[in-house]
Amino acid sequence: MLPQQLQREGTIDVRRLAVITGFALPAAAALVCYIIFLINFAAVKNDLAETRAQLSYLAPAVSRVEGMIKERAELEAAVGEFDGILVNHITWSGLLNDLGNIAPVDLWLTGLEISNKPPGNDAKEPDPYARPNLVLCRGIAGTLPSIGIFIRNLSGLPYFEEIKLVRANAVSGGIEFEITARVKDRG
Structure with a gap:
């Protein structure tokens, strides 16, 4: 009942739709992946900033622990030397x-x-x-x-x-x- 010109516009060109969909779907998938990457990147960047803040907060404690480890090693060496002296000691x-x-x-x-x-x-x-x-x-x-x-x-x-x-x-x-x-x- 419609004139033929109108009827043609209403028909769907499947081949053209397949070509457009073939280009649009990978582009949409790439865009979604890029958005997910940006969200993950921002989350990792925030975690890195938090870790750096914790590191700077813990740096004095780490320095004190390293000092204690060094002092303990020196004291153990002194105790070893003292034990050696005691082993070699003779009462004359x-x-x-x-x-x-x-x-x-x-x-x-x-x-x-x-x-x-x-x-x-x-x-x-x-x-x-x-x-x-x-x-x-x-x-x-x-x-x-x-x-x-x-x-x-x-x-x-x-x-x-x-x-x-x-x-x-x-x-x-x-x-x-x-x-x-x-x-x-x-x-």
Whole structure:
């Protein structure tokens, strides 16, 4: 009933509609994806700003904790060094009493040197806290047998393992001597 011109306008061109839809749908999908990306980007940007604010708020606490960790490491090193000193510590009062008890009547000690001598020719610097391993006794005896008795008595003490007469020289007051004794290891 309508004239033909009007009827044509009312008909839908499916091919043209498919082409328009083919371009419009991917463009709409890309636009939706871009909007979602912008929303996620803004959310991540806000989270990053919050994290930076928290980081700047926590920075002094982190600095204090790092300082505590460093201090703890230094204290643990000091405790380790102190434990090493305690392990190497020897009380020498018992030795001094025993030396007085085992010395013959005509023997006098004029010097006693307790030191740590490295075995062999060790060129490195000695450890100041190392356990002493050598005792050097100097003295004067009335007779040579008194020195022998003193060496035998030293070998009976629990402190030494290697006792040597280094020198013995006749002087006007008797016989001057030097004896070295290696201190036993605790291990």
